[in-house]
Amino acid sequence: MREDRRADELRPVSIDTAFNRYAEGSALISFGHTRVLCTASIEEKQPPFLRGTGKGWVTAEYGMLPRATHTRGSREAAHGKQGGRTVEIQRLIGRSLRAVVNLEALGPRSISLDCDVLQADGGTRTAAITGSWVALRIAINKLLAGGTLAADPMIGQVAAVSCGFVDGIALLDLQYCEDSKAAMDANFIMTPDGGVIEVQATAEDKPLHWDQFMQLKQLADKGIRDLAALQLQAASI
Numbered sequence: 392m393r394e395d396r397r398a399d400e401l402r403p404v405s406i407d408t409a410f411n412r413y414a415e416g417s418a419l420i421s422f423g424h425t426r427v428l429c430t431a432s433i434e435e436k437q438p439p440f441l442r443g444t445g446k447g448w449v450t451a452e453y454g455m456l457p458r459a460t461h462t463r464g465s466r467e468a469a470h471g472k473q474g475g476r477t478v479e480i481q482r483l484i485g486r487s488l489r490a491v492v493n494l495e496a497l498g499p500r501s502i503s504l505d506c507d508v509l510q511a512d513g514g515t516r517t518a519a520i521t522g523s524w525v526a527l528r529i530a531i532n533k534l535l536a537g538g539t540l541a542a543d544p545m546i547g548q549v550a551a552v553s554c555g556f557v558d559g560i561a562l563l564d565l566q567y568c569e570d571s572k573a574a575m576d577a578n579f580i581m582t583p584d585g586g587v588i589e590v591q592a593t594a595e596d597k598p599l600h601w602d603q604f605m606q607l608k609q610l611a612d613k614g615i616r617d618l619a620a621l622q623l624q625a626a627s628i
Contacts, residue, residue: 398560399563401552401563401564401618402422404422404618404621406421406525406622408525408529411430414430414526415431415432415433415502415529415530416430416525416527416532417526418525418625419522420519420525421518422512422513422518423512424566425512425513425518425566426509427507427509428522430504430505430526431503431526431529432503432530433534437500438501446494447498447501447502448494448497449485449489449494449501449504450501450502450503451506451523452481452504452505453480453481453516454506454507455477459508459509480516483580483591484516484520485504486588486589487520487549487589488504490588491524491546491547492544492546493546495544496540496542496544504527511567512567513567513570514565514566514570517551517553517580520549520550520580521550521622524549525622525625531544547582547584547586548582548619548622548623549581549582550580550615550618551578551618552564552618553576553579554607554611554614555576556574556575556599557573557574558572561606563610563611563613564614574594574596574597575599575604576595577590577592577604577611578590579608579615582615583619
């Protein structure tokens with residue numbers, strides 16, 4: 392049913408890490424026509440709730456540019472607050488990255504990941520998580536190379552991919568035209584060795600059985616492994 396790829400294939404994925412001269416880490420990631428700009432910024436200070444401890448913090452912000460979709464959306468700043476979807480996604484990105492960082496080893500500093508969607512064609516949150524890991528890895532590499540950190544606080548990789556059933560067929564990495572009509576779509580946030588950090592899954596018209604969900608999990612396993620290899624290549628590890 393797919394003209395450009397098999398059911399178990401990712402869209403063409405590219406990760407450019409050389410576009411920002413100022414950020415400690417950056418990754419412009421593309422999943423097909425979805426493009427997300429991820430930058431990592433290091434601050435030598437803790438958030439207030441961690442003061443008095445030796446722990447660091449990793450957090451994220453997410454937003455879509457006004458013309459990232461078919462019609463122009465207004466900037467959230469114009470409304471004076473972030474929308475619920477934005478808050479949910481940026482919290483997800485932060486949780487996903489903290490799951491693979493030893494915050495004690497990071498020390499009393501903060502790293503912020505800014506994820507800006509330049510163009511959306513499905514899977515913006517999965518692209519943001521996957522690209523943010525690369526930006527974070529590069530930023531921490533600089534702390535290690537400069538002697539600021541004696542030991543690597545990153546304890547693993549994390550990537551994310553969407554899967555879903557479209558017209559009864561399980562598909563990996565849904566673009567918008569597939570996601571919008573999927574009977575079930577799921578976002579898998581995982582480590583390349585099969586560890587699950589978070590799964591978001593919804594059946595749209597009727598319940599799907601557990602064996603069908605496991606079909607999606609098998610697709611996600613393959614997609615995460617493929618993405619992890621691309622992440623390592625981009626971060627030059």
